[in-house]
Amino acid sequence: MxxxxxxxxxxxxxxxxxxxxxxxxxxxxxxxxxxxxGLAVLFLMLNAQFLFAAQVIVYxxxxxxxxxxxxxxxxxxxxxxxxxxxxxEWMYGIVFGLIFAALLGVLLVNQGLTGRSGPFTPEVINAxxxxxxxxxxxxxxxxxxxxxxxxxxxxxxxxAVYLAMRxxx
Amino acid sequence: MSLEVVVVTLIKxxxxxxxxxxxxxxxxxxxxxxxxxxxxxxxxxxxxPWGLLQPAADGLKLFFKSSSTPSxxxxxxxxLAPLISVCxxxxxxxxxxVSGPGPLRLFGHSIGWYVMNVNIGVLWYLAVTSVGVFGxxxxxxxxxxxxxxxxALRSSAQMISYxxxxxLSLVPVFILAGSLKLVDxxxxxxxxxxxxxxxxxxxxxxxxxxxxxxxxxxDLPEAETELVAGYHTEYSGMxxxxxxxxxxxNMIIVSSIATVVFLGGWWGPFGILPGPWWFLLKVIAxxxxxxWLRATLPRMRYDRLMALGWKSLFPLSLAMMMTTAxxxxxxxxxx
Numbered sequence: 001m002x003x004x005x006x007x008x009x010x011x012x013x014x015x016x017x018x019x020x021x022x023x024x025x026x027x028x029x030x031x032x033x034x035x036x037x038g039l040a041v042l043f044l045m046l047n048a049q050f051l052f053a054a055q056v057i058v059y060x061x062x063x064x065x066x067x068x069x070x071x072x073x074x075x076x077x078x079x080x081x082x083x084x085x086x087x088x089e090w091m092y093g094i095v096f097g098l099i100f101a102a103l104l105g106v107l108l109v110n111q112g113l114t115g116r117s118g119p120f121t122p123e124v125i126n127a128x129x130x131x132x133x134x135x136x137x138x139x140x141x142x143x144x145x146x147x148x149x150x151x152x153x154x155x156x157x158x159x160a161v162y163l164a165m166r167x168x169x
Numbered sequence: 170m171s172l173e174v175v176v177v178t179l180i181k182x183x184x185x186x187x188x189x190x191x192x193x194x195x196x197x198x199x200x201x202x203x204x205x206x207x208x209x210x211x212x213x214x215x216x217x218p219w220g221l222l223q224p225a226a227d228g229l230k231l232f233f234k235s236s237s238t239p240s241x242x243x244x245x246x247x248x249l250a251p252l253i254s255v256c257x258x259x260x261x262x263x264x265x266x267v268s269g270p271g272p273l274r275l276f277g278h279s280i281g282w283y284v285m286n287v288n289i290g291v292l293w294y295l296a297v298t299s300v301g302v303f304g305x306x307x308x309x310x311x312x313x314x315x316x317x318x319x320x321a322l323r324s325s326a327q328m329i330s331y332x333x334x335x336x337l338s339l340v341p342v343f344i345l346a347g348s349l350k351l352v353d354x355x356x357x358x359x360x361x362x363x364x365x366x367x368x369x370x371x372x373x374x375x376x377x378x379x380x381x382x383x384x385x386x387x388d389l390p391e392a393e394t395e396l397v398a399g400y401h402t403e404y405s406g407m408x409x410x411x412x413x414x415x416x417x418x419n420m421i422i423v424s425s426i427a428t429v430v431f432l433g434g435w436w437g438p439f440g441i442l443p444g445p446w447w448f449l450l451k452v453i454a455x456x457x458x459x460x461w462l463r464a465t466l467p468r469m470r471y472d473r474l475m476a477l478g479w480k481s482l483f484p485l486s487l488a489m490m491m492t493t494a495x496x497x498x499x500x501x502x503x504x
Contacts, residue, residue: 030307049288050289052290053296056296060300060303067324067327072306072318072322126288129288130289131288
């Protein structure tokens with residue numbers, strides 16, 4: 001288990017570096033896909049099989065395919081590369097990097113990464129079924145946030161349709 | 170996880186991969202033979218009796234062909250794309266239970282007729298195929314050819330659109346069976362196959378499955394008259410064979426899932442044949458439908474195809490899902 005986690009964690013670091021390191025946009029996007037797949041494997045190792053499937057279907061499968069689509073359509077000539085980083089970009093990078101490092105440091109010092117174990121132990125989840133336990137939680141305890149989110153998504157869909165219709169007219 | 174479990178799983182995976190590759194080889198022969206008969210001609214009949222060694226001859230030919238590559242390609246992605254396609258196709262078969270809990274014993278353990286019996290069941294298939302889209306898209310992008318890029322765009326847009334209808338048409342089955350595990354779904358069909366109460370869902374699944382695998386009459390990504398061969402225009406030799414392999418294995422998988430989910434899996438009437446044979450017979454029957462459609466129907470126009478997916482299949486599968494849910498709740502008397 002620890003060995004597996006070490007391998008996946010190393011993969012996550014390498015792909016995360018790839019997301020910001022590659023000079024060709026399509027490789028940046030693909031590194032992000034690799035990163036999301038690694039995250040899905042981490043969910044799997046934590047017994048969260050449904051989260052694994054949702055992560056792969058929604059993020060790696062749907063969102064990132066759109067990203068790759070757009071990159072390929074914006075510059076079909078595959079030799080387009082990003083230019084060298086300018087001075088202001090370095091400055092932003094350093095500022096936000098320091099903020100993020102400070103956040104991580106606070107978590108580590110306060111031992112905030114070790115959560116309390118709740119009622120959903122692997123045995124309980126396996127007895128009910130992974131999808132069933134997530135579904136029950138979503139549609140009983142967290143019903144209101146789920147419904148609010150669905151309204152939000154509906155607004156986004158209506159907005160997208162409006163924008164597309166306006167261009168046709 | 171003990172060592173034995175790992176070894177048993179690896180052995181089962183090797184058997185499944187071997188079986189799928191053989192199935193792919195003979196599916197090409199099956200398709201050519203059936204299509205030939207439907208068109209009043211004999212089909213391949215020179216290599217071996219009834220042309221039975223034709224797949225071996227084809228394989229050898231493709232293996233020894235020189236692979237020509239386009240000059241402006243993206244080297245890494247050009248090699249990666251066929252691998253993604255084939256791996257995604259092979260991996261999705263892992264969840265399919267070929268037979269019931271029969272006397273299958275290895276190392277003193279009773280083991281199931283599947284590579285893994287995961288909690289999320291069919292979601293595994295949907296997850297793996299959604300990654301498989303990258304294989305097709307990257308092939309078109311990395312080839313540095315307009316035919317390839319257009320074919321890849323069409324193909325991935327088609328797969329993403331029809332995956333919605335495909336996934337939703339399976340939801341009524343989950344509602345009736347009360348589980349996502351394929352083994353539980355087959356066991357729930359011991360008396361009634363789900364095709365009987367859920368025929369509309371089966372029909373929707375079949376159409377979406379044909380579009381999902383880019384087969385005729387929905388094979389627009391490789392419409393020869395406009396796009397040469399679509400996303401694999403610039404691939405030749407063994408690399409082309411890998412895409413071909415992925416397409417045919419995907420056909421086998423869509424048929425297998427239809428068998429398991431709607432046609433009662435390994436259960437057959439009268440108990441005259443053992444489970445795996447029933448499974449095989451049903452899969453072959455569905456594959457025959459694939460070939461039959463290809464030999465019968467003309468190709469659709471692309472905008473019609475997208476309209477069919479989004480404006481007909483998607484709402485219909487949603488309606489089917491709602492109806493099933495209401496009927497099940499009403500039958501339980503909690504409405």
